[in-house]
Amino acid sequence: MTTKLEALEIALRNALGERASITVALGEVTLVLKAADYLEAMQTLRDDAALHFEQLIDLCGVDYQSYGEGTWDGLRFAAVSHLMSVKHNWRLRVRVFAPDDAMPLVASVTGIWRTANWFEREAFDLYGILFDGHNDLRRLLTDYGFIGHPFRKDFPVSGYVEMRYDPEQKRVIYQPVTIEPRENVPRVIREEHYGMK
Template identity: 75%
Template sequence: MTTKLEVLQLALEKALGEGAAISAALGEVTVVVKAADYIKAMQTLRDDPTLAFEEMIDLCGVDYSQYGEGTYDGPRYAVTTHLLSLANNWRVRVRVFCPDDEMPIVESITPIWRAANWYEREAFDLFGILFDGHGDLRRILTDYGFIGHPFRKDFPISGYVEMRYDPEQKRVIYQPVTIEPRENIPRVIREETYGMK
């Protein structure tokens, strides 16, 4: 007897062919496609009647630079998309790696699912992943003058600049981060009768 997960895997293998690596773990199916095949695979996932992934429920960027405690030796950036088929009641995760670490870029899936618009803007803002064909790729969570992409693993925890209101200039100004190092010593309170009441 085949399970629903096995039926999904067979349908994916038949629809996507040799161009996709399909795996199942912990009750979830993951499809890894090449950047060159990304749009075609996503179109197939939506339009193939045996799959019918009509809803894109999530899209996010991933930075693999320190994955596996530094033992990972592959492309640094990936885009992971979660799709849902209401007709078949199943889900799939699609992962595509950006071929160039210096200029991470993949095709935009906004022509296929309009809901990808804000998710792709978020991945651009936080990871610096570019989406070719996106109509309005601009920052969505950080300030327009923000420098860098804060979810990259090499982004400094304190950031590059800080902003504050200057009462003399009567405006918000940006300045280099100034954090004075300090030593925190925890205060320990010991009571002889603690917990005995």
């Protein structure tokens, strides 16, 4: 008798064949797709009667730049989706890596699942991943004038610009970051007799 995860793995292999790399670990199935096969495979995951993943639960960006304490030697950016089949009571993680680190681009799945709209906008805003075919790819969480993508591993902690209200101009202005990096030393170390009376 096959378990539920084994049945899902068999159904995925039958539907996708050699286009997908399938791993099962910790009670979860992860499917890794090539960017060229991504859109067609996602359509198959939704429409194949044996799979029937009718819901996209989540889609997020991932930056693997320093993954595994710098031991990662693969592509840098990925879009990771979580799918659910209510009919079969299955969940699936799908990962697709953008083939170009300088301009991360993968296909949009908004034509398959409309819920991908805001998820893809968020991944673009925070990681700079572009979704080919998305008809409204603009910032979602940061300001329209924001420079950079704040969840990238190489984004500076203090950012590039700061905003403040200028009472003379009576408006919000942007200016380069003026925070000087400093090392904070706790009072326990800094003051010789701290806490003693």
